[in-house]
Amino acid sequence: MTSATVVGAGPGGLWGAYQLAKRGVPTTLFEKNQELAVKVCGEAMDRIPPIERGVLYRCKGAELVVWPEAAEKPIGEFRIKADDLYQLDKSLFLEGLWDLCEDQGVEMHRGVAWQSDKQGSADPSRVL
Secondary structure, eight states: OOOEEEEOOSHHHHHHHHHHHHTTOOEEEEESSSSSOOSSOOSEESSOOSOOTTEEEEEEEEEEEEOOTTOSSOOOOEEEEEEEEEEEOHHHHHHHHHHHHHHHTOEEEESOOOOOSSTTOOOTTTBO
């Protein structure tokens, strides 16, 4: 049977690990940091998994406009129009996704960096 390794416990990694495990794929997730949500991003999303933990506000018919002043190069504004937009406490939200993955049977490793098993080259069929 095919198995999957997911590297990184951000929203995409956690949701991907959950979906794989839900479909019966043996899944292992590695997060190199002990704490989740160490990167500053993802405090708002237009689609979220079906969990309430960490959701601060839900806005209907929202438009989010971001002007990244701290960017190295000016890239202009970034707009997201959505039927629903959710403001998150990212740390609590990711902890909720972590718990969802554990409940689904994902083998979870926090504070452990993923190491390839082939002297520095990863088998792309095993890494998401």
